[in-house]
Amino acid sequence: MTVNEQTSKTDDQWSSTKYNHHASFVPALGKPVLQLLDPKPDEHILDLGAGDGILTRDLEQLTKSVVAIDASADMIQAATKNGCRDARVVDGHDLVDNELANGQFDAVFSNAALHWMKKDPVKVIQGVHKALRPQGRFVAECGGFMNVADVRSGLHAALRRRGVDPEPYDPWFFPGKSTYTRMLEENGFKVESMELIPRMTMLNTDIAGWIDTFGFTFLAPFESEEERKAIRDEVQQNLSFAQDDGAWCIMYVRLRFKAVKV
Numbered sequence: 001m002t003v004n005e006q007t008s009k010t011d012d013q014w015s016s017t018k019y020n021h022h023a024s025f026v027p028a029l030g031k032p033v034l035q036l037l038d039p040k041p042d043e044h045i046l047d048l049g050a051g052d053g054i055l056t057r058d059l060e061q062l063t064k065s066v067v068a069i070d071a072s073a074d075m076i077q078a079a080t081k082n083g084c085r086d087a088r089v090v091d092g093h094d095l096v097d098n099e100l101a102n103g104q105f106d107a108v109f110s111n112a113a114l115h116w117m118k119k120d121p122v123k124v125i126q127g128v129h130k131a132l133r134p135q136g137r138f139v140a141e142c143g144g145f146m147n148v149a150d151v152r153s154g155l156h157a158a159l160r161r162r163g164v165d166p167e168p169y170d171p172w173f174f175p176g177k178s179t180y181t182r183m184l185e186e187n188g189f190k191v192e193s194m195e196l197i198p199r200m201t202m203l204n205t206d207i208a209g210w211i212d213t214f215g216f217t218f219l220a221p222f223e224s225e226e227e228r229k230a231i232r233d234e235v236q237q238n239l240s241f242a243q244d245d246g247a248w249c250i251m252y253v254r255l256r257f258k259a260v261k262v
């Protein structure tokens with residue numbers, strides 16, 4: 001095994017091609033969050049962590065203007081190709097200092113993205129707060145407490161078996177209801193609803209493909225593609241029971257909420 005100590009996660013490792021192939025279920029399952037947002041025809045909405053813009057396009061059909069932001073240049077390029085009118089590379093942590101944090105948005109929407117903003121989730125909330133007009137809504141769904149615990153624990157075990165501490169390579173922050181409610185309330189929001197929703201999720205492909213798309217930070221310490229593939233295959237083999245009639249599944253838990261700027 002070769003450990004690549006250089007790979008700290010600042011470069012863009014998202015691939016819109018892999019995302020579309022292995023994970024198009026993510027935007028497809030985002031419709032209930034759009035319903036909770038309940039966009040009005042004359043609104044100005046920010047989509048935080050918009051990815052390849054598939055859900056953003058649905059949002060664009062329902063309201064006057066949408067700005068899509070994402071930290072990944074590859075995803076933003078795909079969003080633009082997919083027809084999003086205003087898609088920009090902005091890290092959620094930097095929103096607070098960005099020109100978009102101008103108190104003009106009627107709502108900030110986010111699907112399946114906030115849990116990736118682990119470095120400083122409070123700073124992300126502060127950016128959202130600054131972007132919203134008074135009484136503006138923050139409506140989002142992200143990974144919640146115990147999300148993808150099956151694959152996550154498999155990845156931790158696979159790294160430990162290779163003498164690598166997985167903690168620094170784990171990219172996710174999966175808060176419970178009380179934790180995230182407190183974070184929102186301490187930062188100028190009134191929480192109107194907060195739900196933790198277990199969701200058995202059928203994958204487009206398999207566990208190895210899911211890890212290739214979303215688990216890249218766990219694979220970062222390993223230089224050779226052979227070793228990376230061995231980890232993906234090992235985690236999948238240990239989850240061989242996670243197939244229903246041939247379809248691979250992961251147990252997702254979503255945290256879905258609506259909060260209002262006070």
Ligand SMILES: C[S@@+](CC[C@H](N)C(=O)[O-])C[C@H]1O[C@@H](n2cnc3c(N)ncnc32)[C@H](O)[C@@H]1O
Nearest residue numbers: 027049050051070071072091092111112113116
């Ligand atoms: C699972 S995708 C969800 C994309 C989209 N919202 C959807 O529903 O299809 C997560 C997205 O979060 C983005 N992301 C991760 N960390 C981010 C950060 N710090 N700031 C902004 N976006 C980030 C990724 O680039 C990726 O596009």
